[in-house]
Every structure is written in C-alpha cells, then in structure tokens.
Amino acid sequence: MSNMQDIADKAGVSRATVSRVLSDHPSVKAATRKKVLHWVKELGYEPNLIAQSLAGNSTNIIGVIVPEIAYPFFSEIIEAIESQAFYEGYSVIICNTNRSLEKEKNILTGLNKRKVDGIIAVPVSTEFSLNSYRKLNIPVTMITKKVEGFHSIYISHYRGGELMAKHFLSVGFRKIGYIGPVKKSTSAIKFQGLRDYLLANGIELTDVIECDPPANMNATGVSENVKNYILVRGIQSEVLLANDDISACEAISALQMQGISVPHDIAVAGFDNSLLAREMNPKLTSLAQPLEMIGKKAVEVLLDQINYHTQPQMYEMESRVVIRESTVSWNVQQS
Amino acid sequence: MSNMQDIADKAGVSRATVSRVLSDHPSVKAATRKKVLHWVKELGYEPNLIAQSLAGNSTNIIGVIVPEIAYPFFSEIIEAIESQAFYEGYSVIICNTNRSLEKEKNILTGLNKRKVDGIIAVPVSTEFSLNSYRKLNIPVTMITKKVEGFHSIYISHYRGGELMAKHFLSVGFRKIGYIGPVKKSTSAIKFQGLRDYLLANGIELTDVIECDPPANMNATGVSENVKNYILVRGIQSEVLLANDDISACEAISALQMQGISVPHDIAVAGFDNSLLAREMNPKLTSLAQPLEMIGKKAVEVLLDQINYHTQPQMYEMESRVVIRESTVSWNVQQS
DNA sequence: ATGAAAGCGCTAACAA
DNA sequence: TTGTTAGCGCTTTCAT
Numbered sequence: 200m201s202n203m204q205d206i207a208d209k210a211g212v213s214r215a216t217v218s219r220v221l222s223d224h225p226s227v228k229a230a231t232r233k234k235v236l237h238w239v240k241e242l243g244y245e246p247n248l249i250a251q252s253l254a255g256n257s258t259n260i261i262g263v264i265v266p267e268i269a270y271p272f273f274s275e276i277i278e279a280i281e282s283q284a285f286y287e288g289y290s291v292i293i294c295n296t297n298r299s300l301e302k303e304k305n306i307l308t309g310l311n312k313r314k315v316d317g318i319i320a321v322p323v324s325t326e327f328s329l330n331s332y333r334k335l336n337i338p339v340t341m342i343t344k345k346v347e348g349f350h351s352i353y354i355s356h357y358r359g360g361e362l363m364a365k366h367f368l369s370v371g372f373r374k375i376g377y378i379g380p381v382k383k384s385t386s387a388i389k390f391q392g393l394r395d396y397l398l399a400n401g402i403e404l405t406d407v408i409e410c411d412p413p414a415n416m417n418a419t420g421v422s423e424n425v426k427n428y429i430l431v432r433g434i435q436s437e438v439l440l441a442n443d444d445i446s447a448c449e450a451i452s453a454l455q456m457q458g459i460s461v462p463h464d465i466a467v468a469g470f471d472n473s474l475l476a477r478e479m480n481p482k483l484t485s486l487a488q489p490l491e492m493i494g495k496k497a498v499e500v501l502l503d504q505i506n507y508h509t510q511p512q513m514y515e516m517e518s519r520v521v522i523r524e525s526t527v528s529w530n531v532q533q534s
Numbered sequence: 535m536s537n538m539q540d541i542a543d544k545a546g547v548s549r550a551t552v553s554r555v556l557s558d559h560p561s562v563k564a565a566t567r568k569k570v571l572h573w574v575k576e577l578g579y580e581p582n583l584i585a586q587s588l589a590g591n592s593t594n595i596i597g598v599i600v601p602e603i604a605y606p607f608f609s610e611i612i613e614a615i616e617s618q619a620f621y622e623g624y625s626v627i628i629c630n631t632n633r634s635l636e637k638e639k640n641i642l643t644g645l646n647k648r649k650v651d652g653i654i655a656v657p658v659s660t661e662f663s664l665n666s667y668r669k670l671n672i673p674v675t676m677i678t679k680k681v682e683g684f685h686s687i688y689i690s691h692y693r694g695g696e697l698m699a700k701h702f703l704s705v706g707f708r709k710i711g712y713i714g715p716v717k718k719s720t721s722a723i724k725f726q727g728l729r730d731y732l733l734a735n736g737i738e739l740t741d742v743i744e745c746d747p748p749a750n751m752n753a754t755g756v757s758e759n760v761k762n763y764i765l766v767r768g769i770q771s772e773v774l775l776a777n778d779d780i781s782a783c784e785a786i787s788a789l790q791m792q793g794i795s796v797p798h799d800i801a802v803a804g805f806d807n808s809l810l811a812r813e814m815n816p817k818l819t820s821l822a823q824p825l826e827m828i829g830k831k832a833v834e835v836l837l838d839q840i841n842y843h844t845q846p847q848m849y850e851m852e853s854r855v856v857i858r859e860s861t862v863s864w865n866v867q868q869s
Numbered sequence: 870a871t872g873a874a875a876g877c878g879c880t881a882a883c884a885a
Numbered sequence: 886t887t888g889t890t891a892g893c894g895c896t897t898t899c900a901t
Contacts, residue, residue, distance in 0.1 A: 870901100871900100871901085872899100872900085872901080873898105873899090873900080873901095874897100874898090874899090874900100875896105875897090875898085875899100876895100876896090876897090876898105877894105877895090877896090878893105879892105879893090880891105880892090880893085881890100881891090881892090882889105882890090882891085882892105883888105883889085883890085883891100884887100884888085884889075884890095885886105885887085885888080885889090
C-alpha cells in the first residue's frame, strides 16, 4: 500500500504538495498537480483516513443509536440515514441500546473515544439518558422524540392521532376504540390526539384497551390484552386504532380468534405504515411517518450542527394516513 | 479532553508507562499502576481510538455490507452482528449496496481507506463482485451465500426446500405448488430441494408460478404473477411454497382477491420466518433461517480470520420449519 | 508555488 | 521496572 511519501518521491515534490493537490488547494501549479495526480493513479494511492482523522480533526463518521436495529420502523430510518450519510461522504456506525440505559452509556463513551463527528440518536429515555448525551460535547441530533435542548426531528403523534380520527369520521365510523399505551409513553400522545379530536366532534371513545408500549419486536402482550378485554367486556367499536402496526396485527389475530373478523365485523388501523401494514391481510390502514425524510433530515441537521454550530431546533414532520382495506372495505359494505 | 501526556505528567511517569498500564502490560510495579489509574480516573481520561489505530494497526471496526438494510431478513442479521461485535469490542460500519455493483465498489474502497479490520458481506453478485473483494486484501466473511474462496456462512436453501417438502407430506398434502424464481438465483435452489424431495416420493409439482427473485422490499411483482397464473391456468395445488415471506403475503393477497381463501381453500408457506410470518393473518408457516446465529457466527469467523489468518471455510447452518396456521389448519379441516 | 518542520495521540522497540 | 525515541500517515503553519 503506497503512502503520500511514495507519491511525493515519484513526483519529485514534497508531501505537503501532494496533500495540497489532493485537497484541491488552489495554489498549485497546473503542471505539478498533473504530475502528482499521474502518480496517484499510477500507484493506486488511497489516502489513509485514520491518519487524516488524527491530523485534521474530523473522522467523517457519525454514530447512530437506536433501541432496536431490526424493528422495521428503525431499520427504515437507518437505511435513510446511511443513504444520506454516504451521499455526504460520511460513514455510519450503528449501535443498539436494547433500551438499556447502561448499554447506552457504554455506547456513548465508545463513540466518544472513536471521535465520531456527531451522533443521531433515539435516546433510551428522555428523562435519564440526556445527561450522558450532554456530557459528550459533540453534536447530537435526536430523532423520533422531541427532546428539549437538542436538535430534534419527529412527527407529532398528537397530530397523527387527530388525522386518524378525522379519517375514521370521514369513513363514517362513530364508535371508535383505541389499543395501546394511555399514559407516559411518547406513543400515548396519539391517544390524546385521537380522543381530543373525537371529543371536539361530540364523540367519546367506545373502547380503550390499555397496553404497555411495545417493549420490543417480539412482545406479544397486545394479543393477550385484547383477548381478555373481549372476554370480559366485549367490544362495541366499529373501528380500533392500534398504537402501531404490530399491535394492529396482534389485535387482528386476537379478534379473529374470538370469531370477530376484520374488516368485516370491525375495522382496524395501525400506526407507522411499516412493511407489515403493506403486506398484512387485510392490508392495514396506517399512519405513515415519513421515515425516509426523518433519516435524511437528521443527517442534514447534524451536519449543519457540525459545520455551523447551529442552535438546537425542533423539526416536526408531517405524517399522513395511508388508507387500505382494513378500514375502508368496512365502509363499502355499509353503503 | 486530557491525553496520555497529561496523565503521565500528573503521575510523574512517562507516556510509555501509562500506555503499559492501560494495556495491562505485566511489567509495571503495582504502586505505579495504582498511581496512573488514579489519575486516569481523576482526569476522566479516555484513550483516543484514532491515535491508537494509527499507531497500533487495528481499528476495531468491521464493515458490514448488505443489499438493503431495512429488509427484515438483513436487519435481523445486522442486529445480531452488531450485538456480537459490540460484545467483542468492535464497532460496526454498515453499508447499503442497493444491489448496485458500482456502489459496492465505492463502499469497498471507502472501507479500505478507513482501514477496517475486516468485512462481513452479502455480495451483490457471486459472479461480478468477487474481484473487488479479493483486491482488498483484508479479511472478508460472506454471509447468506456460499462463495468459493471466501469464508461463507449460509443455510442450505436446498435443504430448506427439502424440509418444507417433508412438512407438506407429513401434513397430508399431495398437490404441491411453488412460487418464486426457478433458475439462476440463489433462492431458486430451494425450488430444486422441494422438487427433488417430492419426486423422490413420486410426486410432481402441481403448479409452478415463476417469479423473479425479489428485487427489493417494495417489489410487488409476485402478486401480479400469481393473479395472472390463476386467471390463465387456475390453481390445482393444495399448498403453495413461496420463495420468501413477502412473496407468500403477496400470493395470499392475490389468492384472496380471486376468491380463494387461505388457509381454508389453499395452504401457503413462506421462507425466512420474518416478522411478517409471525404477524401475518393467517400466521405463516415458514422456514426459519437462524439469523441470529448467522450474525454471531459471522463475527466469530471474521475475528478468527483477523487474528489467526484461518483459511476460507464453508459453514452451512441448519434451518427449520416453523409451523403455523397457514398450513396446518388446512389439515385440521380435512380430518 | 513549494518545501521544511512541527504536530495529532498513541504504540513499541530498544535502552537503561 | 521504566524512560527514550522513533514512528504511524497525514495536515498545516511558516518560510522561502
């Protein structure tokens, strides 16, 4: 593997000049530049980014921290981040917190030692994680959650709940239920949006099936909860909004097992518009978060922060309802 | 941010000694070690990994190359890789080829310049990618495909096809069909396994719906193909094996639209045992590739290669059929 | 327009 | 057991 000195020797110039050529410094005679570039190509020279990082002081690496890489919602964001980062000449180190504060801390010190230029993160907790991030003293952009004091990119879950409510009403539903966390969790906010919008239209939620926020991809609590609810109280609603697509699928499964068919007997909508929503049977109406845009924007905001030290800012992204079989064929059958 | 010299000064020793303490070199007097560690803690010193990399010569970074990060199959492997890598003290840079040979090349030179210690890759092509990997001269472990000349970790698709065939027979199916690529593609091999096993049992495939291998997650060609096939020839089979879970979902959708209900009228099985299989309605019988094990093994094999320069070896992993509603309730109804 | 030289923060012979 | 010294490969002032 050749290094800068080799090029310098061959071209009969100093390393400094080679460096200038490679970084497009203006003050290099055309002839010299040509000579250098010739040997760069001839020797197949590739700069050593480690050395560059040590000498200059940017690694062109950004760290990405998520609770669960394989959760479709996150993996799609990761893909968008990687894509934009690659485009901007950055590499991406991904880290999985597994929702553990301790692991998150380890990850942060790791990234710090690696001298990453910045971090895009879904913090484990908006309460207990933040100090670790602050102490880092490197640019951080938070995603999917609104975090005071940090650049944050997220969608309004409240607005999402409202949009779903609006859709339900427009389809003609009047008895509406909800499945998911009701307090504390970020995702519970969509519950409020849903409820408030309906209340403003004189409608109260018919069923509220409270579930913990999804702990991870394999959590199957929802199905149990729905089943119990059905057995104990029965379901009055014409449509149910589930906290996310997985919950929606779980709910559908539980409903079917109790002999309630979706969307024939009851409609169900999800949240996230993940692969599941697209492929589920019936195909799920779901609130689409602009995941690609979140990822892309996150990189842009982070790079701005890195390069221009911008002040923390909130970016609320627009979401939209993607309408599919799980809520509309019900309507069709009614008409 | 303090550096090694700061520690050395405070502790009244040389940088070399500090270095020794930090790397657990045996020949350091206990008292000295204690003194140094005291100041390390006191100053909150954290070694600069960039400098370490430049001086030593390992970055403790491994590159991971996949065709599509957000494809559940890959994202689950990535998660497993990250987990094991983290455990071993390595960071993971992930890269998305998007199935483009050109992007793959760019990624490889990028990782090379970054001096990653090794690469775990799903090559874009087992035909045209390999040279780029070879020229790299750094350890590479291939996953999900058997690639001559490289450490490879994969499951036998052939065996997978056989296992499915066996399952079908045991459930009592005799008319069996297949949906997916028939030639060329890696995944077409499962077709052969299925067919051969059945032939050995005196059974010929009833329907073969040829489809291109899935180009990416959003490809919906399968649904179209199935629909056309139904319209043109009709389906005779009692059960269909789809090339992957997504195809299975697509097929189910197409079947339902033609008034054929799954699993009531026909059974369907998938391949990969992804989230989709678990959540789909009906829940999908699917061939589970041990994704977590593939990821973990990949890291282990790569590290062996890095540390002991092991010779290329093939690791064929065991897969298993996960039986769910989509194939068994059919049987129940028959009995 | 170019070169000389001093680092960036660490590791690892080699000496002592 | 510890210190000295010479790099690792590059960038970047400061001269010239």
